[in-house]
Amino acid sequence: MLAPLPSALTIIPPGRPLVGRVSPPGSKSITNRALLLAALAEGTSHLTGALKSKDTTLMAAALRHMGVTVEEPDATSFVVTSTGKLLPPAEPIFLGNAGTATRFLTAAVASVDGTVVVDGDEEMRKRPIAPLVEALRAAGVDATSATGCPPIVVNGTGRFPAGRIEIDGGLSSQYVSALLMVAPLADRPVDVALTGSDIGARGYVDLTVAAMRAFGAQVEQLDAGTWRIAPTGYRAADYVIEPDASAATYLWAAEALTGGRIDLGVASDAFTQPDAKAQAIIARFPNMPAIIDGSQMQDAVPTMAVLAAFNNTPVRFVGISNLRVKECDRISALSTELSRIEPGLAHEEGDDLVVSSNPDLANRLAGRNHLTRIETYADHRIAMSFALAGLKVQGITILDPACAGKTYPGYWEMLKSLGVEMKPA
Ligand SMILES: O=C(O)C1=C[C@@H](OP(=O)(O)O)[C@@H](O)[C@H](O)C1
Ligand SMILES: C=C(OP(=O)(O)O)C(=O)O
Structure with missing residues (x-):
């Protein structure tokens, strides 16, 4: 052994x-998207074929700290029950060196009514997140990062701002995915628009849009660099992860x-x-x-x-x-x-x-x-x-x-x- x-x-x-x-x-990328989307949906979602590893365990734990029930009936399933709203956690949420969890939650917690500190380990604290924090700030979210890397402090108002939000995804496509996934929680449509250089791994944004649609979101691609997201919120789903x-x-x-x-x-x-x-x-x-x-x-x-x-x-x-x-x-x-x-x-x-x-x-x-x-x-x-x-x-x-x-x-x-x-x- x-x-x-x-x-x-x-x-x-x-x-x-x-x-x-x-x-x-199971796919790390899809598991961490599905965990988040299930947590932002009202009701109970069943995720099967999921990855159980450090990165997904950290995502699940962070969601539990924000009031979501995440059960693990077997080695490859999560059952997620939520009101559709994340609650302010009692402590900073710790996401190790999970890039997906850290970037996705930095945007998602802008929908929380209260303060959330998003933090990671020593390595994560060297991985840039300034473009995402800047994009959130420009859209009116009170988000700060002293170093341009985690920790990030987000003071949410309980509502994600509607309108146009611009993001440079040149360093990481995860910034774009993060904004797309929180966007259906606004009370009016949100346009997520790329600025600067193109995103590297565009295929990850396609994965994001596919997962969002599976949880009831309406996403329209206006051109190669702009997505319009309707204010639908999410609905719980049974979702098979490849x-x-x-x-x-x-x-x-x-x-x-x-x-x-x-x-x-x-x-x-x-x-x-x-x-x-x-x-x-x-x-x-x-x-x-x-x-x-x-x-x-x-x-x-x-x-x-x-x-x-x-x-x-x-x-x-x-x-x-x-x-x-x-x-x-x-x-x-x-x-x-x-x-x-x-x-x-x-x-x-x-x-x-x-x-x-x-x-x-x-x-x-x-x-x-x-x-x-x-x-x-x-x-x-x-x-x-x-x-x-x-x-x-x-x-x-x-x-x-x-x-x-x-x-x-x-x-x-x-x-x-x-x-x-x-x-x-
Ligand atoms: O969206 C995702 O699931 C991922 C996007 C990629 O990162 P970047 O967008 O930072 O290049 C990839 O390297 C990472 O493992 C997973
Ligand atoms: C870059 C990776 O992970 P993340 O950005 O999700 O930490 C990876 O899994 O190779």
Whole structure:
């Protein structure tokens, strides 16, 4: 048994194709949207296929602190009962390093009648939220953040302001999703309009609109950068959450790297999440393209970057500057940790990541008997993606493997179920 997880885990390359059936957990993005929308709806909503992980547990706990009943009848369901109004919590709401929960709630609590402090952990306190706070302020919400990052203090009046609200989603699409989701609570229509640069991962906004509609919202897209939201509020719903596409990328990559066959029980074209686009690129391994634009599948970049190290030809990842403000600076983390496996295996060029690639990497490093200790920076995706390198290279040792629990608590057990041996280091 791996539980409790050790402080470091060495992956033993299986030396054979990985074959088996794995059900990825529910989508983090959709679970945290559905939890919030159910909390803003009057009545009881049943969410099934949900993710239970650190990020969704923190969202559920925050909603409970604001008067919502969130029950957990089994490992993949939430039953949410609400009056449709969030109440002021007795204490600051703590959201760890959950970007979705922090950004979505910062806007949602503008509908509370009272003061809410939205806070996160040390890493979250470095992740920018100023564009969202500024947009709320310009719309008339009393929201402040001393540092441009959490904590944020929101003094709500019990009503979200109607009218036009402008937002620069260049740094994070979550700001746009956050405003869209609170908008049906106004007493007149709200137009959410993009300013400045386009949003990176537009697919996440599409996910938001789809979830809003499932909970009764009326959203009209006026043009590429403007959405009009009717003052309908939300109604409770029974909502099925699809599996997590970002989690699926590790399985697609494990399959590609080992020449295996892993049945996820869901076709790659059945996902509505943006990261599912990575499947077509991963399927081209070991002939992945020379340039990969990661802007529309940002959370899949760590997976593809580690895979690229074993590709036939070098890969340059472009359109990924937002990766610098995720759980850690992922461009720097990927470059540093790939180069720990072999010096020069990756480097940064501006905000691009260039992976030198070496199809013979596993053979070249085969005789090596020392451990390569991969720093994971409290970032689940760095931990999970570098475990893939351990399927081919001896001695890959993942520090703080428990950080995978942010979105995929069963990750190490899943690898074990496919026959991958791991030992504490
Ligand atoms: O809306 C969402 O569910 C998400 C949007 C993306 O973040 P940004 O919009 O900050 O790029 C993504 O990286 C994150 O994991 C989930
Ligand atoms: C960036 C991520 O998460 P979030 O922004 O929701 O913390 C992620 O899951 O890769």
